[in-house]
Amino acid sequence: MSTNSLEALDSADALAPLRAQFDLPAGVTYLDGNSLGALPRAVREALNQTVDTEWGSDLIASWNKHRWIDLPVTVGEAIAPLVGAAPGQLVCCDSISVNLFKLLATALALRPGRRVILSQGDNFPTDLYMAQGLESLLGQQRCELRTASSDGLLEALDSDVAVMMLTEVNFRTGEKHDMRALTQAAHDAGALVLWDLAHSAGAMPVALDACNVDMAVGCGYKFFNGGPGAPAFLYLAKRHQNAVQQPLTGWMGHRNGFEFSPQYTPGVGVSQYLGGTPGVLGMRALQAALSLFESVSMSAVRDKSLALTETFMARVAEQPSLVAFKCLTPVSPEQRGSQVSLAHPEAFAISQALIDRGIIVDFRAPDIVRFGFAPLYNRFADVAKAVSVLEDVMESRHYEDPKYQVRAKVT
Amino acid sequence: MSTNSLEALDSADALAPLRAQFDLPAGVTYLDGNSLGALPRAVREALNQTVDTEWGSDLIASWNKHRWIDLPVTVGEAIAPLVGAAPGQLVCCDSISVNLFKLLATALALRPGRRVILSQGDNFPTDLYMAQGLESLLGQQRCELRTASSDGLLEALDSDVAVMMLTEVNFRTGEKHDMRALTQAAHDAGALVLWDLAHSAGAMPVALDACNVDMAVGCGYKFFNGGPGAPAFLYLAKRHQNAVQQPLTGWMGHRNGFEFSPQYTPGVGVSQYLGGTPGVLGMRALQAALSLFESVSMSAVRDKSLALTETFMARVAEQPSLVAFKCLTPVSPEQRGSQVSLAHPEAFAISQALIDRGIIVDFRAPDIVRFGFAPLYNRFADVAKAVSVLEDVMESRHYEDPKYQVRAKVT
Known part of the structure; x- marks a missing residue:
């Protein structure tokens, strides 16, 4: 050519x-937008507005007036249609690592009697590390990371597997899994799936709901162009919400955090998965970057x-x-x-x-x-x-x- | 007057x-800088530089060229002298909530045979919630939150207490604890202390090292003026570093994350407490805000x-x-x-x-x-x-x- x-x-x-x-x-x-997306011009204007008008002038009132408090949901709902998720299942918060921990613990709680997290040996390291951290904390009687090669996943899907955690597109090879088929295989084995969309969200259609996915995480700073270290996102299918409590129970995940009750009560739906105060600057940058997807x-x-x-x-x-x-x-x-x-x-x-x-x-x-x-x-x-x-x-x-x-x- | x-x-x-x-x-x-600090003018310039020159022009190379990768340590070390910490004990990362989880799990591991987290019943809710989350995850055989009134803390410090978690200045009343005396009392009882500095860091001298404090967390967006939802910080005294592994084992806490090894190996010192990719925009804003403390x-x-x-x-x-x-x-x-x-x-x-x-x-x-x-x-x-x-x-x-x-x- x-x-x-x-x-x-x-x-x-x-x-x-x-x-x-x-x-x-x-x-x-x-040619490194799969590591750090380029700078959308809309981000500069959004940050100036956030810093000058919201933080600088309206100060603390901005949590209500400019709806900072809703940003994890607002930004999450802006991501949702891009990954095939109906409303009410996706929030923007924390890092992929922290979100994996919340969801892996959720998966173990949703599948009592099963203790294995099945993943791919060449998955992105932080995915494996977070599972290893949970394993160390809970002990192998309650949690064990099992890895297999891409070809060996189906064989490894036995009745001990609580959740199969895979990255849709491999960060080294660029190889893409068949999300629908692997999700079905996990379900057939009685396991849940947790998909890491770091290298797919923003680069291709993802059909979380249509593939019957249980859980997913993804990245704000690659194909979504949200800026260095942009906040991540987390998806939990409606059918699993409110069934169990995730472990990182911060005040933003409380049903009514501003009652300042001493007793934690999980928020309704996926909002339970929020924890600390949202990082407004990072979220505003990501929100502006996502606006570019509205026309495509x-x-x-x-x-x-x-x-x-x-x-x-x-x-x-x-x-x-x-x-x-x-x-x-x-x-x-x-x-x-x-x-x-x-x-x-x-x-x-x-x-x-x-x-x-x-x-x-x-x-x-x-x-x-x-x-x-x-x-x-x-x-x-x-x-x-x-x-x-x-x-x-x-x-x-x-x-x-x-x-x-x-x-x-x-x- | x-x-x-x-x-x-x-x-x-x-x-x-x-x-x-x-x-x-x-x-x-x-009069709400204890909730959200006002906007330091230096932040605007720092953010423009970060967005235009670093992200916009130098793109992925900025992780090395502009030392984004070191920001959790660089910003941590800028905070350290303001809270009485010698170098090598403080990193800037995540939220207070997430950092509490890491440190509470560390405290339990450092005090085998003890399972109680002692706190004050009117502590800031997220502190209590994170302990409740850890308790739910580990079960009461391994972890139990016990609360007492401010007056009842010493009496509650028995041989089951692994760590006493207190906020130095109470968010409701503005009452300030005697950090030195309470830390000593906890140590006398064989327990560790974890101090939340949300309402003290940036408003008064804090003497973490001199008071022999074990662990601390604090806030970037109150008296440090780092912006809405600025990243938090975490302190772990040198004597406790590398003794145990914290549970949120993300790739930034790996000894050599860019080897992409499938096996987690904790980083040396307090760097082990890092997890996901640092949020650069929020860190740069906080870093600029901290520069105002250089002259006072x-x-x-x-x-x-x-x-x-x-x-x-x-x-x-x-x-x-x-x-x-x-x-x-x-x-x-x-x-x-x-x-x-x-x-x-x-x-x-x-x-x-x-x-x-x-x-x-x-x-x-x-x-x-x-x-x-x-x-x-x-x-x-x-x-x-x-x-x-x-x-x-x-x-x-x-x-x-x-x-x-x-x-x-x-x-």
């Missing part, structure tokens, strides 16, 4: 005008995402200089997310050389260069540029420069 | 110039705080029209924080009438009007104004207007 034909794809792209709603630095091809359909987002990744994979495959890369991301559209992961023994140095040349990717240990495609602002021209620079880095062997071996704290 | 003499106090106030570093709305006397001593802050509250109490006491108010805040300086709490059967309506007239206070159920004094920006003139408007509201009985009975969600 020629560069000309990619220009034609950009010209025909119905989502192309959205790029103008982001601030993107000149001279940079940003998630299926159009998905179509463009697949076209970007497919184009990238095809061009990489046809370049003789890139033959040393092994593509870990499935070719089949229904099996991949919105990234392409290329494995190479020198992946770290190659990723640094790319970044040095304005192609912002990231490295994932031990040997992966990740190219993330954010359909709201990435162009087919970015695909062309990335492949061209990658060819240059490989042909010139620039990545062998010792300076590209220096590792920073965050990789 | 005449208004003139209060003007003299303002003229002589060495902290008076700090007020100009805050944005405060015209025509308003803000906490003892000067305390002196002014006591002078403000003393002046207010004295003027209220001498007004015949205010005789129906019962002052719940101790007259003795060493027994009070930085607020004055006046009880009255019509407290709710009175607080609304005051707010309507530009005196921003808050109501605490069932019958308290809270007047919070923030020494960095409140003036003695604010004291005069508040008392004068309160007199007017009471003499005119304006508070009897039915509109002042309407309760909003947040009170």
Whole structure:
């Protein structure tokens, strides 16, 4: 495929005008929106309003006047349609890690007599860690993390499994699970499912209700572009609400927190899953970022995402200089997310050389260069540029420069 | 004391110039900094820099380049000297509620064979709720919340108590505990202490190390002026670090999170207490707000705080029209924080009438009007104004207007 034909794809792209709603630095091809989404211009205005008018002028009255107190629900309900959730099941709060803890404990309580959390051995580490933390706290008589490979999940789904916790799109490989089939399999085995949508929410349609999902968590700072460390979200299907009490029982989850009763009474519905005072600045930024999704359909987002990744994979495959890369991301559209992961023994140095040349990717240990495609602002021209620079880095062997071996704290 | 003499106090106030570093709305006397601190002007610039340069231009590279990844420690270390903590014991993260959970679980693990969390029955509700949540999760064989009145704490400190969890300054009455004596008493009984500094940090010197405190939590959005829902902080004394593992084992608390190992290994020292990705916007705002404390001593802050509250109490006491108010805040300086709490059967309506007239206070159920004094920006003139408007509201009985009975969600 020629560069000309990619220009034609950009010209025909119905989502192309959205790029103008982001601030993107000149001279940079940003392919790391799956790690930190770019800055939507609407965020700046929303933050100025929040700081100047709400905090600065209206001060404490803003909790009512500007409905700060409702933000976890308001922002949650803005996310809900983007992940296929009817109202009343999703709140925005805390981090994915903390939300996983609340939901895993909930799952164990909903499945008395079962003690196993089943997950994938190469799930995102914090998901495994939070299960390990719960296991350590409760003891293995009450909670045990069991891991399996992607292929071994069904076999591992026995009558001890309380909940199967999976990330829909694998952070290393970009491989996408079949949410509907795996949820059904877990239910057939009497287990619940907890889906981590970190690499899917905002990049593709997610059908939580239609797939009969029990629980989910997701991220505000990747494809939702909510800013660094944006608050996360949490979904609990209506049928499971109010049946048990989650353990992080903070005052915002109380049925009537401003009665200041000494006795905790869980709030009705998913509001029970709130805890501490919501971080208003982070929530306002995420809320403004989500407004960009009001004018697009998630299926159009998905179509463009697949076209970007497919184009990238095809061009990489046809370049003789890139033959040393092994593509870990499935070719089949229904099996991949919105990234392409290329494995190479020198992946770290190659990723640094790319970044040095304005192609912002990231490295994932031990040997992966990740190219993330954010359909709201990435162009087919970015695909062309990335492949061209990658060819240059490989042909010139620039990545062998010792300076590209220096590792920073965050990789 | 005449208004003139209060003007003299303002003229002589060495902290008076700090007020100009805050944005405060015209025509308003803000006495609710103990609930939400006012907006420091430095925050606006810091947020613009974070959004435009860091997020907008440098994007993902900012985790290293602008040291976002270190913010929980950097901001923690900025707080540490303000609460009497040597380096390496304090991190900024999550909410007070979530941090309490981590520390309460730590305390139980540090005191095997003891299962009681002792607290005060009128402690801030979320503190009690988090203990109740842990109790529900672990069962009463492993964890039980016991409450006592302020006077009954010493008697309740028996050999079952693993940790005594107290808030230094009571949110309702403004009564301040003797941190040193109560910590010693707990240690004498073989228990640990966990102090909540929500209403003391930023308003007075706190001597965590010198008092031999084991654990503490505190708030970023009250006297530290970090903005609505600013991240909280957590202190764990060096001697207790690395002895046990806390339960909310997120990837930021891993010894080397960016190795992406499937197995959790706790980070060294207090860094183990981090969990999810830090909320950068909220941390940057708090960091900027804390810069205002660089030029002041906490003892000067305390002196002014006591002078403000003393002046207010004295003027209220001498007004015949205010005789129906019962002052719940101790007259003795060493027994009070930085607020004055006046009880009255019509407290709710009175607080609304005051707010309507530009005196921003808050109501605490069932019958308290809270007047919070923030020494960095409140003036003695604010004291005069508040008392004068309160007199007017009471003499005119304006508070009897039915509109002042309407309760909003947040009170």
